Amino acid sequence: MTGDLVGGFDATIHAPNRLRICALLDTAGEAEFGVVQEQLAVSASVLSKHVTVLMEAGYVEQRKAVRETRQRVWLCLTREGRSAYRAHVAALRAIVGEQPR
Template sequence: MTPAFNPVIHAPHRLQICAMLAPLGEIEFSVVREGLGVSDSVLSKQARVLEEAGYLTISKATVETRQRTWLAFTPAGRDAFKAHMAELQRLANLAGV
């Protein structure tokens, strides 16, 4: 994996979404919304940008008669996030942080 700065991922809310997905691979929309402290519309917009880039999928399922929305990394999304984090680490090392 080559470190690569990714402006799609780097936006603060999108970076946080990816960070929440990284250890799990899939997470419920409401958990991400509460973790970020944003509205449904803000999270939907940011998730849509990541989906359009091919970095995550958005799926819906009925769980105990309630409609739930799930966000999940695609393989390309996981790779892009890892490369972005590697680039941030490389930059931090250059800065001596």
């Protein structure tokens, strides 16, 4: 399941927090849930809701690992998610008339 695509524009990714999640994961490759939460300055429940939407679209995967007796959740973009994010960014640049770098 993917968002509404029009020339690369993806409504699933376009929501501000989901766009920021994708941007962070595209740059970092993988990030721990708490780090993403801190970077976005949102509550765990808000982040969880956005991550769930991205996971249902097939854009984000999560990996759980135990560290220091606590379970940690790591997030990363899927191949499809990375492609959709980059196409969305290209579509936004086209809308505002900016050339891709």
